[in-house]
Amino acid sequence: MSENQITDDLSQVLRHRREKLEAIVERGMEPFAYNFSPTSSSAATIKAFEAAEAAESLGENGHGTHVKLGGRIVGWRDMGRSVFAHIEDGHGRLQLYFRKNVVGEESFEALSLLDVSDWIGAEGPTFRTQTGEVTVQVESWTLLTKSLRPLPFGKVETDQESGERTVYGGFQDQETRYRQRYADLAVHPDVRDVFRTRSRVISELRRFLDEQGFLEVETPVLQPLYGGASATPFVTHHEALDQTMYLRIADELYLKRLIVGGLDRVYEISKDFRNEGLSRVHNPEFTMLEWYQAFSDYEDQMDLVERMVLHVLDTVIGERVIRLGEQEIPVSVPFRRLGLVSGLSEALHQDVHEMSDEELRAKAEEFEIPDLDGAGRGKLIDKLFGELVEPGLMEPTFVIDHPKELSPLAKSHRGDPRLTERFEMYIGGAEIFNAFSELNDPIDQRERFEAQAAMREAGDNEAQQIDDDYIRALEYGMPPTGGVGMGVDRFVMMLTGQTSIRDVILFPILRTED
């Protein structure tokens, strides 16, 4: 197929851009420049101009400092012998003003080859227009990158009095926004802000743990046995070893091996993988933070989680409030602590410990909880709690002391052998943290694994596998240890007010196109 035929197949809009590209090359201009050295950013330019204005140090004609900026054209208004444009440079938006008698005839005519979404460099003095906007009076400009495909910028109206921004048209289609995240980011500054916040949250989590003396480590992503959670793994195969491998579903068992080895405070920020459905709060590939601290128990870890959450709110968000849609959730310590069994007892107006398995099952059926086949006592309690109590846990809440059957890696509760020393921390109705006083008795651990294996035999393919090497590690002796896992994506959702996990993951999993 010849070049012309390819061009003929393109839509009108794309064809026009190719034609401009040809015209640019014919003029001897470089459509894909090699580098550019700006002297300022749009935000800094506006700030400097306003400062000079306040200090009454503007030059003749009300001109401020001479700046050189690079950015993407996001708006274009052609007035004949002058043009107003807006560029965006990652630090904000700034207006450029081109006049034919300032830039010169040849340079001005070349402006007709520019389009919205091109990258350009421009320089000149700053001034304030009659309508009051800080603007660069362009003296010269250069093309940095010709865009061959227009970005779907909406038109933005800014209300002069309220400063409220209204976007007309724009880029709404969710599917295209996720598939072409580059375009979503290019067009939506608020989407860029979400991911900047995400990055700062992760930096502050690291800084917080580093300052507490934790060591950041890396453990295997490819594992011969998977464990540490109840989930279905992704399965792959190593050719040279001719061996089945699994993508990790959790980091837990490897990190606790390190505690055995004497690395007494460790953490890992990792991608974990679970071969499960997608939802508003589930992506098959997600980011987990896990940490383990020798000599501590789950009470100590509740204190640490409280301090960690406050640290991130203080350093990244700047206020101790979480905003979810219309709701404002104040965050203050200590967080509420709610026994799983006592919370459920309260909701049922009945002491759950006094109820028989049959009574629990009857209750679950009364609330039309599905999929109760083969559910044991622990699962029934958990299901009922999830149905009746969990949705109301908006303020940060530690749900504590889960039934043993549900927690094969947690230590028995020191005061009640039916329970474990465990907490799950909820904010905005979503589980963010999960933690235990870690089970370090290798004999008990083997029994728990065997109970899991029995559940597996019975058809529960998410029950955990027996990990003999892990038992061997525990036999060498793991000190008392508290450990915590945190769903980083969900935490970022809470901090940025996003209601879908896809909106805090740059490239969420989608079915492949075509």
Added chain:
RNA sequence: GACCCGGUAGCUCAGUUGGCAGAGCAACUGACUUUUAAUCAGUAGGUCGUGGGUUCGAGCCCCACCCGGGUCACCA
């Protein structure tokens, strides 16, 4: 996996009872030297998600499928 909603121009969307496929913005041509959703005049732009079917005639009705969103289920 089940149910609901959606897929029409580059973008945002209309499309009546089945009867020539539409608007706004963007694009293109022209006018305009402080505009800012610039304005004014004109032009062009379509695999109506895909494949079948019914019909003289399908964007619209029927069947199957693909993709996405939401709810539920599943899910430490």
